[in-house]
Amino acid sequence: MRNEQAYYDEIKKKFAEEREIRVNFRPEGTAQFTSEFTGELEKYAVDPYAEERVEREPITDTVECLFIGGGFSALLTSARLRERGVESIRIVERGADVGGTWYWNRYPGVACDVVSYDYLPLLDEMNYVPKNHYSRGDEILEHCQAIANKYDLYDLAVFQTTVTSTTWLASEQMWELKTDRGDVMKARFVICANGTLSKPKLAKIEGINDFQGDSFHTSRWDYDFTGQDLSNLKDKVVGIIGTGATAVQAVPGLGESAKELYVFQRTPSSIDIRNDWPTDPDWAAKLKPGWQQKRRERNLQGPQLTEEQKKKQASRTKEEKLRHQENNNIDYMMRIHDRIEKTVDDPQTAEALKPWYMFMCKRPCFHNDYLPTFNRPNVHLIDTHGEGITKITEKGPEFKGKEYELDLLIFATGFEVQKTGIYNQIIGKNNLDLEDKYSDGIRTLLGIHTEGFPNLFIMGGYQASFQFNLTDMLQTQGDHIADCIAYAREHDHNTIEPTAASEEWWVQEVISHRGKTKRNEECTPGYYNFEGESNRRQDGNYNGGFLQYFNHMAEVRSKMQNSFIFD
Numbered sequence: 204m205r206n207e208q209a210y211y212d213e214i215k216k217k218f219a220e221e222r223e224i225r226v227n228f229r230p231e232g233t234a235q236f237t238s239e240f241t242g243e244l245e246k247y248a249v250d251p252y253a254e255e256r257v258e259r260e261p262i263t264d265t266v267e268c269l270f271i272g273g274g275f276s277a278l279l280t281s282a283r284l285r286e287r288g289v290e291s292i293r294i295v296e297r298g299a300d301v302g303g304t305w306y307w308n309r310y311p312g313v314a315c316d317v318v319s320y321d322y323l324p325l326l327d328e329m330n331y332v333p334k335n336h337y338s339r340g341d342e343i344l345e346h347c348q349a350i351a352n353k354y355d356l357y358d359l360a361v362f363q364t365t366v367t368s369t370t371w372l373a374s375e376q377m378w379e380l381k382t383d384r385g386d387v388m389k390a391r392f393v394i395c396a397n398g399t400l401s402k403p404k405l406a407k408i409e410g411i412n413d414f415q416g417d418s419f420h421t422s423r424w425d426y427d428f429t430g431q432d433l434s435n436l437k438d439k440v441v442g443i444i445g446t447g448a449t450a451v452q453a454v455p456g457l458g459e460s461a462k463e464l465y466v467f468q469r470t471p472s473s474i475d476i477r478n479d480w481p482t483d484p485d486w487a488a489k490l491k492p493g494w495q496q497k498r499r500e501r502n503l504q505g506p507q508l509t510e511e512q513k514k515k516q517a518s519r520t521k522e523e524k525l526r527h528q529e530n531n532n533i534d535y536m537m538r539i540h541d542r543i544e545k546t547v548d549d550p551q552t553a554e555a556l557k558p559w560y561m562f563m564c565k566r567p568c569f570h571n572d573y574l575p576t577f578n579r580p581n582v583h584l585i586d587t588h589g590e591g592i593t594k595i596t597e598k599g600p601e602f603k604g605k606e607y608e609l610d611l612l613i614f615a616t617g618f619e620v621q622k623t624g625i626y627n628q629i630i631g632k633n634n635l636d637l638e639d640k641y642s643d644g645i646r647t648l649l650g651i652h653t654e655g656f657p658n659l660f661i662m663g664g665y666q667a668s669f670q671f672n673l674t675d676m677l678q679t680q681g682d683h684i685a686d687c688i689a690y691a692r693e694h695d696h697n698t699i700e701p702t703a704a705s706e707e708w709w710v711q712e713v714i715s716h717r718g719k720t721k722r723n724e725e726c727t728p729g730y731y732n733f734e735g736e737s738n739r740r741q742d743g744n745y746n747g748g749f750l751q752y753f754n755h756m757a758e759v760r761s762k763m764q765n766s767f768i769f770d
């Protein structure tokens with residue numbers, strides 16, 4: 204039986220109040236964070252996984268395709284380029300290996316929340332079936348390495364190297380890339396594959412550098428300090444700031460291993476059940492070649508409505524549809540609350556762990572051990588109710604005048620979002636800096652191409668579709684990019700660049716799908732809505748849906764000569 208509308212309205216009111224509390228505590232929006240780890244913050248950027256820095260001579264050669272970044276974007280697009288006969292492919296990567304997110308994020312408990320048979324790309328090509336319904340981080344990293352091996356991507360790859368500038372040489376119709384290793388490389392095609400959440404960020408907290416204990420960001424886990432199995436923590440007092448998807452996976456292990464664990468929470472995550480299981484070998488044995496591609500095609504279509512459901516939908520007004528959706532969403536969130544009450548023994552802790560916002564306002568989490576961890580006597584939730592930690596002393600974080608003395612402080616404060624394409628300075632035709640071009644708002648075709656920057660492709664950036672399974676999105680973009688490059692090669696074109704008209708069409712498409720709902724303005728702040736900043740007209744994702752995005756890509760490719768200028 205459904206609740207009365209007044210019940211839902213009351214909860215929505217509480218959602219709005221909780222949002223207001225948070226917006227008021229952080230009017231500076233995204234400026235509350237920093238990703239510039241210089242000076243004393245430099246230690247938070249150091250790669251703890253690389254054995255040593257490999258010294259080498261600067262590189263000055265020319266390749267056909269160059270990827271900035273060596274994560275899934277580069278790997279799966281390279282696979283498609285190889286299939287189309289491209290031989291000269293270079294990955295330039297800051298880490299000491301391929302893997303991207305899965306190279307950096309090795310915190311205890313790291314796993315993927317998307318079903319492995321969908322998340323791990325190229326399973327058909329790699330003839331691989333993941334070990335579990337949800338893959339652990341190490342398996343995913345190994346899969347990345349296996350892809351790089353199979354497609355010979357290590358041959359020209361350059362690791363421990365950061366691209367500092369990418370400049371179009373008009374006379375040569377080539378890109379010139381400079382790096383922090385003194386390289387001056389050239390490439391005909393450049394693909395910005397530097398990830399959607401690749402730069403760790405820290406909250407700008409007063410006194411952050413005063414802390415005298417050990418501290419690191421979750422994407423730079425110091426296993427020398429904690430021990431590989433966290434056993435060094437048995438006599439240590441540990442604190443973790445942040446309760447997003449990363450903390451949710453790391454906290455259970457920390458709670459089990461640390462002498463004491465303090466979890467500093469600003470906004471709780473929604474935590475649902477995680478239905479995990481080892482892959483059934485009989486099921487795996489029966490999979491026919493091309494099985495993953497079939498799954499992808501099915502997923503792309505989304506859930507299919509029955510005739511009855513379609514009729515019901517059609518009979519509702521726009522207003523009713525919205526209310527119906529919101530009420531369903533609230534029902535889901537109240538089920539999440541219910542689960543907390545049933546799992547967490549202490550009523551005050553349970554209350555503090557309840558998320559008061561619509562489902563998907565923040566990244567939903569799935570874990571079976573996170574909530575029960577708060578029943579352990581050594582685990583303490585320090586709920587700051589939207590305020591967050593604003594001061595750290597030499598001993599540890601301080602909140603409401605109480606100092607929490609720690610041996611280890613872990614920052615689970617997330618990553619800078621979707622700046623792929625503009626990390627390093629990119630100078631296109633007529634000396635135009637991409638940052639300057641974007642200063643009045645991002646302008647792209649499909650989030651991938653941008654006028655004035657021939658032979659440049661951007662993956663996982665703004666104005667592309669949002670997809671919970673990111674690799675679906677990346678695969679779609681990778682297929683598209685490989686087709687564009689193959690088209691240019693087959694037609695003996697040196698360059699491919701979107702027309703002004705096709706770019707304008709896409710910007711308008713993005714804008715027309717903004718504001719379909721008021722979710723961004725109504726959601727509690729977080730990285731999904733630029734921490735509550737609502738003045739971003741065209742700088743977010745394309746909200747027309749993934750299927751439509753996919754179809755638009757096909758449409759663009761079906762009229763290459765109209766969409767692009769070739770030279």
Ligand code: NDP
Nearest residue numbers: 314315316406445446447448449469470566591592616617
């Ligand atoms: P998030 O940005 O999601 O979380 C950062 C956390 O830090 C939030 O809880 C935030 O609180 C908190 N925070 C920030 N500043 C302060 C402060 N001053 N005091 C206290 N708390 C503070 O980062 P994550 O690393 O957790 O996750 C990033 C993304 O990475 C995920 O959303 C997901 O997309 C991806 N990921 C994916 C996984 C997977 O399974 N595939 C696993 C892990 C991560 P508030 O909410 O109030 O802003």
